[in-house]
Amino acid sequence: MTRLTDSDLKLFHDSVWEFVCTVPVGRVVTYGQVAQAVVPPSSIGSTHYQREGARLVGAAMAACPDSVPWHRVVNARGRLSGHATAERQCQRLLLEGVEVVAGQLDLLRVQWHGKACETVHPQASLF
């Protein structure tokens, strides 16, 4: 079975949203990072998932509810992907104190690597 079932995709979407909800304010994650963090759909090959996981995450985000902080998900290059809501995404990030310059943000500074890094203050490291 190489084809994903509806329930698998639905569960995957839920997992993605759940994970994104755990991202703290002022921090961001990448699509690939999310793909690696959540449990893959059971009926997909690990090799395929490694290549397509990020895309599946993107598809999941396209239909996410408002309760999910979708603006904290960016692409691997630390840029806001060229989707229709990029403008709003930029606004929300700025409101959270994330430095966004020309649609580009510093992943080294704001990327979230898990709960272990929560002790690090997002903006206190500079100066």
Next chain:
DNA sequence: CGCTTGACCGGAA
């Protein structure tokens, strides 16, 4: 059914 598109990614030019 087949073709096109996409909230991606990594590498190449």
Next chain:
DNA sequence: ATTCCGGCCAAGC
């Protein structure tokens, strides 16, 4: 530094 291209697969039409 930026832009382009191929890959891969799910969804929509």
